[in-house]
Amino acid sequence: MMLSGLRVALAPSALRFHQSLSRPERAQAECLSRVLRAVEGTTQAARLPGFPRVRTAREFQDAVPLSTPDSVLADVEAIKAGEPRVLTRAPVSRFEPSGGSSGASKYIPVTQGLLGEFHHALAPMLFDLLTARPALRAGPSYWSISPIGRKQGRTPGGIPVGSVEDSAYFPRFLQPLLTRVFAVPGAVAHLPDVESCRYVTLWFLVAREDLALVSVWNPSFLTLLMDALERHGERLADDLERGMCRPPGGSGGEVGAVLARMRFSPQPRRARVLRESLRSGLRGLALWPRLSLLSMWTDAQAAHAVEPVRLRFPGVEIQGKGLLATEGVVTLPLFAAPAPVLAVRSHFFEFLEPEHPEARPRLAHELEAGRTYSVLLSTSGGLLRYHLGDLVRVEGFHHATPCLRFLGRADAVSDLVGEKLSAHRVSTVLSSMLSRVLGQSPSFAMMAPEWETPAPPAYRLFVDTDVPEARLEASARAIEDALCEGYHYRYARELGQLGPVRVLRVTEGARHYEARCIALGQRAGDIKPTDFHRRSGWTAWFSQRGTSS
Template sequence: MEVLNSFMSWVFKTRLGQIENFKKNPIQTQKTVLFDLVDAGRKTEFGKKYNFSEIKSYQDFANNVPLFDYDSFKPYIDRTMQGKQGVIWNTEIEWFSKSSGTTSSRSKYIPVTEESLEECHYKGGKDMLSLYVNNYPNSKLFSGKNLTIGGTLEKNPLNPQGTAKAGDISAVIMKNLPIWAQFVRTPSLETALMSEWESKIEKMAHETMNENVVSLAGVPTWTVVLLRRILELKKAKHILEVWPNLEVFFHGAVAFGPYRSLFRELIPSDKMRYMETYNASEGFFGIQDQPNSDEMLLLLDYGIFYEFIPMEDWETENPKVIPLQEVEVDKNYAIVISTNGGLWRYKIGDTIRFTSISPYRFKISGRTKHFINAFGEEVIVENAEQAIAFAADKTNSSILNFTAAPVYFSTEENQGAHEWIIEFKNPPEDAAVFNAHLDDELRRINSDYDAKRYKNLALKEPIIHFAPAGLFEKWLGKKGKLGGQHKVPRLSNDRGYLEELLDLLKEEVG
């Protein structure tokens, strides 16, 4: 295994020169990406509609192609899912990545082409390993197994009899991995892609607890659930008693900060490393390339052309859109992408803040909408408003105001939760019934929330506090924000607002 580890480390380091090239020549790299994409899309229905053959510059591209969000781009995706090819990309699209939905859909489906798999998602995984072994030359990363917690696959809902398939992006990637990559990972592919999460975690624990696991990759939420089950089965105090050679956790999808202390207890070693990635259904965007940093390197030669909307312009009718060379440090931008997955000037809903422009490094700063994504559930404001309206209607109650935030995993609790404070005009007769309707409706309209709530594996039922009349107004007054232009934040991914309101609630009720 030592020989294999040395060889694999050398192989992955060979990509470093290309990474250095796009770091040194970012604008030229992005220009090349743009015109490669336009050339690929020229003969598609989309390309013909927006006159790709006339595009000779970035400005032509920006003038010809409008901005899209999921709802406005969905007709193109739906036609592709129904089996029509050549709509948005020039090669056959056989896979779709499923993630949480928008106001009109329980789930959204993002096209995944062969090009986006090979030149984006897989390249991202290879570059992650390249940067890691370069930063840690004494790593034994290839001396054991990588434990990966994948998602699930499903039939194409718009064409169940067709050849195109759908699933979480992690499942799509895992299903299509080359043989050599399957050899160095655990658990078995069959187990990793199981759809029933309780059985899946149990089987994963039994399959992996006697392996020589040296690295973990996945979402912190499910990783914690799995590690705790393994500790129970092995009757171990911490995970290094099970896997003494474990050295790194490659993580993404949710903010890692709230989980850091929990992982420190599960893996009590100063030598344990954590490396953040930014890999979404739409593409692989960033990797933490420096040890002990909270910044990520923007990946520029992955078949993704980036544009940015300054957040101060986000809600204007015709927002200002700028290419990479015009971004500034310490400003919040919404990301717009055109990709080798067939997305064109697509607003993904994430915001970032650049920490450096030489090279281009950034931090994820949030979403264009208020949201909770502490466990990978991606609950947006529209989800919350729809669910709370449904619960109010079912219980003959009426609501004045509400806010919600996550309750993170703790050393005592295996699950997280969403905690709500709701101010009613007419409260429901039975709080438990209201809570059940709210939870059920959220599960119905948001597939990611539903997956995390399944048998309380990651999320338990919501915690709801009924607020006395005037609580939110009093809170706004204390913050000097009374007035029509100030609103209560509906959702927050941290507990700042909620803790302030809970303190005020304690004062109010004595």
């Protein structure tokens, strides 16, 4: 009944979104007008000659230069110090930290206007879930929660940094209702470490036989959660039976303080179901017979991590997520569309053509099917013509609005000695040959650079697989040959400036990858899967946990 009420509350926003799909040019003009109003009268606007006279998309492109995280850094620092009206007239309510897999953290200013733009995409997405899949209205859902990993701080100017729960992106009047239909309490995010967070999360998930939806970002997040259930299953069954919760690391101190805010009642029947499932292979539907949908990244590098999820949850439908960044939402999934649909009511979008970077960026209604573009974003949070660095391909149109498949990062290029190796190229090579040469799809595969003096730098491929050594060596040769098809890579190899690719076997690769990302400051639920990590040091990290070459 609650979920049916939620669907009714989301309907008006969903209706406006669906009406806009037939008129993307008009919807985008409205977004641009909203962005211009948000920026009018600010320090940013004063720097742009002719900005008060801008009305159309073409005038906007002529008046405003492209921006990047580096180009807005000084403005962000001014806002953090407490200076008002820097990027937007509206005050900044909080900063959200955002960091790529190898870059420094960015601080994205969040305003009420920006949150409203998120609502314009999240509401129709959630409405579509509840409408197209009525079974989801029959039970609670799990939306991935991971520990914050650090105290929620404030900037020197007193602005909060970070939000506790993902529900903060939904309209305030919906948040209490959403909290009541979540299977796992949001307080789990306050647990100080990943293992205790996973254990408590599993307690609440196993307790809910009627679980209907699981939504995570990285597919590996769900696989690692199920691995933890396998490791701690018997202990968890005992806890369920007794109505207690004892995370493996102990339940004292900060963990105990968080647990004291939760209620754990005896669940003897669910304890029996868990024990039976552990004996028979731990498959998702054995624990959650009403589970009908898994939502997760399925494109680009995440595609390799989907198959292990299918093996854990055979027969459960998987829906790919859209492209959502801390800066804004680009696409949202709809069941009737061929690929995630542009969030045409949320922000103002432009699209660069990688083959012609000097050309005027195209607008949403000018995109062509089959073509690849790089996304520019302008939002009511004050980011104007902001280069996200994400590559998308037009898979078709839903009504008149483009449907975009995420391909990977356009700006993820490693250049140790002039080889200019891009993440997109690495992903293409691994996707085309790794499974074929190995004879199986590895559960984890990632390439990264290494500096091993006095030898020249080189790239290492870390693979979680049990194939014979001969196949690992064959995969190294095949990948090296493929990369040498690129002029810059081949030239660096011919000069001896770059060493050959080597393949190193790893164990529990996804788990240890996650552990290092957390050590580098990322939250577990936000860690993106990657075929290509530009940070070195992975050989030493995996070696401490078991590798062979």
